[in-house]
Amino acid sequence: MLVPKKVKHRKWQRTDQIKGRATRTTTVAFGQYGLKAQESGRISSRQIESARRAMTRFVQRGGKIWIRIFPDMPMTTHGAEMPMGKGKGAVDHYVAVVRPGVVMFEIDGVTLEVAKQALRLAAYKLPIKTKLVIKE
Numbered sequence: 001m002l003v004p005k006k007v008k009h010r011k012w013q014r015t016d017q018i019k020g021r022a023t024r025t026t027t028v029a030f031g032q033y034g035l036k037a038q039e040s041g042r043i044s045s046r047q048i049e050s051a052r053r054a055m056t057r058f059v060q061r062g063g064k065i066w067i068r069i070f071p072d073m074p075m076t077t078h079g080a081e082m083p084m085g086k087g088k089g090a091v092d093h094y095v096a097v098v099r100p101g102v103v104m105f106e107i108d109g110v111t112l113e114v115a116k117q118a119l120r121l122a123a124y125k126l127p128i129k130t131k132l133v134i135k136e
Helices: 045-059 112-124
Strands: 033-037 041-044 064-067 073-077 090-098 103-108 130-134
Touching: 033 112, 041 045, 041 073, 045 064, 045 090, 045 103, 045 112, 103 112, 112 130
Parallel strands: none
Antiparallel strands: 033 103, 033 130, 041 090, 064 103, 073 090
């Protein structure tokens, strides 16, 4: 799973909403086909790894896959049945903050049909709506 080697702050403050559209990573840059987010959300490193595995298994040894998002935001949790207070919990996992318009995965070296199916399998693993985009 993807985790940062080093973070500036061990625990971050959470925000309730993720506002606005993406301004970076909005076009297919490396591959021929991409999976673009249509809504905002937080994607955990487990979900990214699960989507990567689904794509890799489907294309077998054909093609190349790029992951364009990285989980760098720490999420903390308390144990079950903890009373209020007692400070902020320990870092449990990391998430990537995704805004609408971000190309999350790219694939190249395969046909359009194979890419469509591989990216559809990856989309099933993610908690947000996505769409397939093709490089012009």
